[in-house]
Amino acid sequence: MQAWKEYQEKNKDRFLNELLDLLRIPSISSNSANKEDMKRCAAAVKQSLLNAGAATATVYETDGHPVVYAEKIVDASKPTVLVYGHYDVQPPDPLNLWHSGPFEPVIKDGRIYARGSADDKGQFYMHVKALELMTNTNSQPTNIKFLIEGEEEVGSPNLGKFVAAHKDLLKCDVILISDTAMISMENPSMDIGVRGLAYIQVEVTGANRDLHSGVYGGAVANPITILAKMIASCHDENNHITIPGFYNDVVEAGQEERNLMAQAPFDEAEYKKDLGVQELWGEKGFTTNERTGIRPTLELNGIWGGFTGEGAKTVLPSKAFAKISARLVPNQSSDNITEMLLNYFRKIAPASVTVHAENLHGGEAYMTPIDSLAYQAAAKAIETTFGKKPIPVRGGGSIPICSILERELGVKIVFMGFGLDSDNLHSPNEKFDLVNFYKGIETIPYFHQYFAAINKG
C-alpha cells in the first residue's frame, strides 16, 4: 500500500533512533546484576507500544523478569494476531571481541551493531513500528496483541505459568514470531520449525582443595582430565551422540523433506570461508543443512577449571565445570533428554571424583504446518515485498515457549524472521541489517491484510 510506504519513508530515521534507544538498555536476563535494567527495558517496551497506537499496555510482574502485554482491538469480528517477542538478550561475553560496545549501538556499512539488534529487539520492534504505521494510516485489518517477554534467553521459565493464567487475554487466531532468520534477502525463507533445547551444567570435584601438581599429581584424580574423558565419550568417531537412548524418540525426516532441503541454496565453499574453517564437522550421513535442521546435536557451550591466567601455575585443581546443551528435534522431550544427560554424567563418573549435574534450562522443539492459512498469508506477504516465494526451512535454534503457546492457546505459530544466519546471534558483534529492519516493517502489514482477507473468505 502506497500510504504505508510513504509513512515509513517519512519516519524511518525516527524508527531507527527509537530502536537504538532500546538497544542501549543492557537487558541481560541471565545476569542477576541486570535486574533493574530488565525492569527499565520492560517499561520502555510498554511505552513504545502505547506510542505506536496500542490501546492498552501493561507490565506484568512474574517470579522472574516482567512480561509486557499490549493490544489494539479494532473489531471483535476480525481475526486476532498475537505477536510474540522478547526484550531480553544474551550476555555479551567475550567483551574484548566486540568492535564497539554491545550496548552502544553503532551503524556501520548499513548495519546496526549491538547485542539484541537481531535477537530479538530489532525484530519485535518491526511489529511495533508496523502497528504505528497501520494506526496512523487507519488501515489495521486485524486485532493485534503483543506478548513481549524478558526470559527467552534463559528458557522462558515463568512464561508458561503466565500464559496458562491469561488464556482469555491472549486468545488469538495465530501467533506471529519474528525471532528467526532467512537464508538471504535474495532467497527469502520461512522457518517451519525450531529445535528443542536441554541445557545442563556439570561440576566435577576431585580433591577438596587445589593441590600442588607435583606433590599430588598422578595420585589424585584431576577433575579436568576426568571431565574431558566424559565429554569425549559423548560423540563416537562418526560424531553420532553416544548417550544411550538419545536418538530413541527422533522421528527421522523422510526422503522427500531431505530432497526439498537439498534444493535450498547452499554454497559450502562460501560457508567454510565465512567461518574461516578448512573442514566442516558433523554427524556422518547428513548434510550441513540436515545437521543444523533435522538432527539433534550436543554442544559444549563452556568449560572452565584450574588456572586460566597468564603464564604457568602448576596446580592440580579441585574442580572443573562444563555447560552442555542439546538441540532437539520434534518428538524428543526436553525433560527426558535433560534427565538422560544428567544421569549420563552422574553415572559415568569414576569413584575418584564426585559429579554435581544440574538442569539450567530447556524447551521443546516445534513444527508448524505449511498449509495453514496463517503460513500462506505470511508467505504471500513476503512474496509481495521480496518478489519471491519464501523457501520453507527448518531452523536450528530454539524458542522454548513455542510448544507451550500452542498447547495453552490452541493455535499455530508462524515464524516470519527477517534476520540472517550471519547476524552473529549470541556472539560478539551481533548485527541487524538496516535493509532487513525496514523490509520487515514493510512486509508485516501485508501479513495482517492477507490474513484478515483469507479469514474473511
Add this chain to the structure above:
Amino acid sequence: MQAWKEYQEKNKDRFLNELLDLLRIPSISSNSANKEDMKRCAAAVKQSLLNAGAATATVYETDGHPVVYAEKIVDASKPTVLVYGHYDVQPPDPLNLWHSGPFEPVIKDGRIYARGSADDKGQFYMHVKALELMTNTNSQPTNIKFLIEGEEEVGSPNLGKFVAAHKDLLKCDVILISDTAMISMENPSMDIGVRGLAYIQVEVTGANRDLHSGVYGGAVANPITILAKMIASCHDENNHITIPGFYNDVVEAGQEERNLMAQAPFDEAEYKKDLGVQELWGEKGFTTNERTGIRPTLELNGIWGGFTGEGAKTVLPSKAFAKISARLVPNQSSDNITEMLLNYFRKIAPASVTVHAENLHGGEAYMTPIDSLAYQAAAKAIETTFGKKPIPVRGGGSIPICSILERELGVKIVFMGFGLDSDNLHSPNEKFDLVNFYKGIETIPYFHQYFAAINKG
C-alpha cells in the same frame, strides 16, 4: 649449641614479624602487573641479608626478574655453602577460596597463612635467620653464599645465564636448598630428588568467531569438544600416558628402591580423608608414593573456553584453551618431552580446527646421592634436632634450576626442606607451621657445623 638456642628464643617474635613483612609483598613472577612488587621484594631480600650479617648483598638485574646475591666469607680455607631459594610466589588464584588475604599473613593455630609462607619465602628466610644467629654468636663455621631468585615459579628462564656468567662468584662446595617438604615432624625426611617439568599451553580454534549453537551447532567443530577428545586421549584405561615415546627415556626404579619407598610411613585412609576423596587415581601397577615420586605424570592445570558466567548461553565458541604439564623423572629430557607434547597436540588435531601449542616453561629432573658428605651432614643435623634419622624420599615437585646449578658449578645439591605436603603449596590457604619455621632455623647451623667438620676431617 646452647648460644644458638638462646639467641633464637630471645628473637623469635622479631624473626616471625620480619618474615610476615616479606610475605606482604605480592611477588607473583608470572603476572606482569607485579613487576614493581618483584623489584621491591628483591630489595627487601637484599636488605634482610645485610641485616643478618652478610658482608655484601647485591641485586642483579636480569632479562626477567632480579636475582639477589649475598655472601659472608669467614675464611677462604673453610668450605663454602651456597644457599639457593626464591622470593617469587605462585599466583594466589582462586582468590575466593582463601580464608584471609594471600598477601595479608595471619597466624592461626600455630601456622602462618600466606602465599609464599612455605614456598619459598618462609623456607629461605630460615637460612637468613640462621646466618644472623651464627653471626651474632660468632659461630659461623663455613663461608655462606646466598642466591635468591625471582623466577622459580616460572621455570627460572634467566637464572641459567646468570649462573653461567657468575661461576666464580657462586663457587662453592655444596648447594643447599630448603624448598621441599618432610613427611611429618615425627617422621623427618629428606628429598633425594625432584621431578622435571614440561609445561605447555594448547589453543584450539574452530570457527573464526563465536557462533549461535543452534544455528551452527552440529555443522562446525566445537573446539571444547575437540580439546576434550585430545585430552582424553592422553591417558589409557590404566592411566598410563599414551603419548608415543613418553616413557622411552624413563629409567625404571629398581625393586630395592621401591621396597625402601614402601617402608616410608603412609596411611592411605588418612591421605584420602585429608583430600576428601573416596578413591585415589593413578597409574596402574604403582603405589601412591611411587606415582608421585618415581613416575612421570601428565596433569591438566587449567582449561577454559566459551561461556563461563552465570546461567545459560547457547554459544558455540571459537576457541578453547588448556594448560598442560608433565612431571618428569631422571633421564627424561624436558626439551624432548615438551616437543613431544607440542607435536602430539598439533598432530592429533582434526582438519576442522587449528591448534596453536606453545611451551610455557620447563626444567630437568634432579637426583642427589645419599652418600655425599653434604647429605650426611644434613641428615646428622636433622637427627640432632628432630631426634630421628631422616628418611630419604623422592619429591614430586620440581625445581627447574637444579640440573643447571650442578652442571655449571660442578657440585651436588642437598635438599633440606622443612615444609609439609599439606602446606597447600600453589593452592589457596598456603601455610607454614611456626614449629617448622623455628625448627628449621635451629637445624641449619648444625648443618654448617657438621659440614665444616666433615670437610676438615
